[in-house]
Amino acid sequence: STSGLNTPKVDDRKQPYGSWCTPEATPAHKVLTPTNSNTDSKSQKKHDSQQNQIKGILLQVQKVRLFPRNPPTESNSMNEITSVSTELQDLKELKSTQDTKKLPSPEKEESSFSVETPQSPVPSSPRQKKCKGYLRVPAFCDPFVPIDPQGRGYISWLFLVTFCHSYNAWCIALRATFPYQTPENTPYWMVADYFCDIVYLLDVALVKPRLMFLHEGFWVDNTKETRKNYRKKLQYKFDIISLTPLDLLYIHFGTQMVILRFPRLLKLQTFWEFHQAMDRVLSSPYVVRIGKTLFYIFYLIHLNACAYYAMSYYIGLGSNDWVYDNQGNAYIRCFYFATKTATSIGKNPKPENTEEYLFMTAAWLMGVFVFALLIGQIRDIIATATRARTEYRQTVDGCARYLRRLGTARALRRRVTCWFNYTWTQQRCFDESSILNSLPFNMKRDVALAVHMSTLSKVQLFRDCSDSLLRDLVLQLRPVSFLPGDVVVRKGDVGHQMYIIKSGECFVMSQDEKEVLATLREGSVFGEISLLGIEGLRRRTATVRSRGYSNLFALSRNDLDSALKHHKEAAQILRLRADQIIRENAARQAKQKLAHLQAKKSASLVSDNSGHRNRRHSNVSSNDSSVAVEGRRHRSASALSKRRLSSVSENKVLRRAEVRTPLPTIVLCAEAEAEAETDA
């Protein structure tokens, strides 16, 4: 705590309340980094990027150690050695350039706060290192580079495979039943078919075997291992079966037998994998979930439509009232019929023979069970997506009902509703901590840090103290919002919480609430004095009001106490600041009282003079003596208050020179002034 890093800067102390009241915005990554005032911003940026590169390279080196190739082939180990040595060389070069520029040492950089975001590491290919410029192949296409299953490249590839699978799923049934494949358009269909087959083939041969996987907590990136892993999976078997070239039988049956391509539908797992990946990646996964369920619903109706057309064709198009009458667009008419039966809308033509009865029974059963299930799923997804809003509405309605029942004033009710609305629009929840409760402690802390970083980085206390103070406190901070004019703390109340301003402004009011003593902005801290256990200052020293709408973080006395036990430097900083505020408030009060006294004195002098003039004729001699006495009395009172004030300012000067001021003396000074007033 005595190091230059952690003690508050002298300059800061000279400013009113350091820079607590008017904190400067600082980029999040610079939050607690000790900055060299001589280094200009350009070199700082360069330094940052170099540090990142160093970190990246160190990570690469670690990765090489973390993912040993087992057993290493000769060429692999040679490649590894060369890559490590080049990386170390790069590292040395970077370090030497850094030394020559005399930038802050990396040890200091280490102390800067950062939220850890572990990623699946993908090592660079040994080939890629050798190819330069335009010859460089994207990592995804490099057969020597393992593929990150969470990477963008792989998700894009999954999209392509899913598209091909969907094409097969829709078109095989369509072309097998409806007369949409004619000898004229067969080549186009073939081109599309074989394009999809090539995608399937590439997926099985080049992509899936390179997919990294987790083994005993480590990402395995050895392509031999990844290939082995893929081959062990059931998915591999399905992928291989899906490629069965049954369409070779076209030679015998002709290209109209599109049904021979049905094995292509077995690549269903990729379809699910794609949706899972999208669910993870997209900011609103509900869209993906609803999209997938709708896909199932439409696909089932599509199959139903195909079956209806096939049945009608088998019975004879237009041969009775039930079958498709071969009028209009065949697919649209059949799709319409299938939708009606599947959703049990009714008004379907009456079946006339056994096959038709069987078809209708199956379609209705499917409608009742499968469709009901799918539509229920959509309802659940929407309910989950809007649960927070529903709960919010229930809370607001419940509270409003309760207040109405109690017959509270309309203005108060409106205020409560206003608070609910504002808090909801700001936070989208009422209890932030309950949402994160299922996360492990460290992750919860990282999330909280990331979410509140922009505000917390502006708090001078956290800048001046070690990072661990911020880490210790971040989960204890409770967001609270206030409406315009709300009293956040009231003078004389017992203090239970201190506050950090997240957004908005707060006014520190004078004793009579007519004057604004200070305006506190984003990142400012207040309400700490009454929590510090200073003798005689256990109650709020001032009233603080929210200027407009404001969002604050509240920190309870217990949490502050337990944090200050382990962070003595923070306790010292808070004490210093409290000393400063108390001294300034005491001096201001003394000044005000003196001014008040002087005003009183001059008023009494004026009234005395006028009284004297009235009585002059009656008793001249006695008046002379009383004025003299009165004058002496006021002069002595004024001298006394002057002496008291000078003792205050002397004390002030003396105490500024000290590192910490014993507070009770300052309080006594204020008391002395009060005494002077009573004397007068």
Ligand SMILES: Nc1ncnc2c1ncn2[C@@H]1O[C@@H]2COP(=O)(O)O[C@H]2[C@H]1O
């Ligand atoms: N003159 C001032 N300037 C800035 N902040 C103040 C001033 N006086 C009091 N405060 C803050 O207002 C808070 C009121 O509650 P506390 O006494 O706990 O802590 C107080 C300080 O944090």
